[in-house]
Amino acid sequence: MNTLEVLKMGNPDLRTVCEKVTETDFGSDEFxxxxxxMVNTMREKNGVxxxxxxVGVLKRVFAMEVANNPRYPGRDSFPxxxxxxxxxxxxxxxxxxxxEGCLSIPGIRGQLKRAEHIELSGLDSHGNLYREQLTGFPAIVAQHEMDHLxxxxxxxxxxxxxxxTFEAEFDQFWNK
Incomplete structure (x- = not known):
């Protein structure tokens, strides 16, 4: 399975509000x-x-998964x-x-505040309605990815x- 190029901060596509995925998009083999x-790229880059x-596609879609990730050790798993x-x-x-860190801002971390408890809804990859309440780290990840859109x-x-901070300094001075 192929991986995709991850755009870096400074690329104008990362500052663009994305368009909704249409039924035509959704049903295509290409999509x-x-x-x-996209999922393979996330996993290959150790993203959550x-x-x-x-990855240069200006559509409203994201993926998230937490499973023994070396960039976020000790976090509870999320499918x-x-x-x-x-x-x-x-x-x-x-x-x-x-x-937080970001695949588009490699090697950097920063501290911020996010809502602790959210409801995430949309369609899953099969077109079924998805709705789930998230707390803690999964809620943070969902909000981070939604911001990208x-x-x-x-x-x-x-x-x-x-x-x-750079990740090495994060590990040395902040990650306690």
């Missing part, structure tokens, strides 16, 4: 192959999520989910302080850039 290649614009035309509803005013990078959400 289904793209979904498989990836959004279509990160592979591909969400087409996702929507997120915040279910609580409670927030989490989180450290709206042209937002995690650094845009940081209120204090003092925690913007």
């Amino acid at each position: 289904q192959t793209f979904l498989k290649e 999520g990836i959004a279509a614009p990160q 592979l989910v591909i969400i087409i035309n996702p929507e997120i509803r915040i279910l609580s005013n409670d927030t989490l302080d989180c450290w 709206n042209g937002i990078l995690f650094i845009d959400r940081m209120t204090d850039l003092k925690t913007l």
Whole structure:
């Protein structure tokens, strides 16, 4: 299975609001192959999520999965989910302080706040309605990927850039 090139910060596609996936797109063999290649790319790069614009496709779709990931050790597992035309509803005013990284900003981490409890809905890769409440790390991942579909990078959400750090320094000074 092929992997796709991950776009890096600075590429204007990462700052573009994506278009909805149409029924024509969804039903095509090409789109289904793209979904498989996007997931393969996420896994190959040790990502816990990836959004279509990160690989140059400006459509509203992302994938997420947490399974023994070396970039996020000790996180609870979360099964592979591909969400087409996702929507997120915040279910609580409670927030989490989180450290995020991004395949499009390699080698960098930063601290920000995300909603602790959300509802993620959309279509799965088979066209079935998907709706699930997420808390903790899966909620953070879903919000991060949803931001990509709206042209937002995690650094845009940081209120204090003092925690913007390279991964080696994150491991040495912040990851406790």
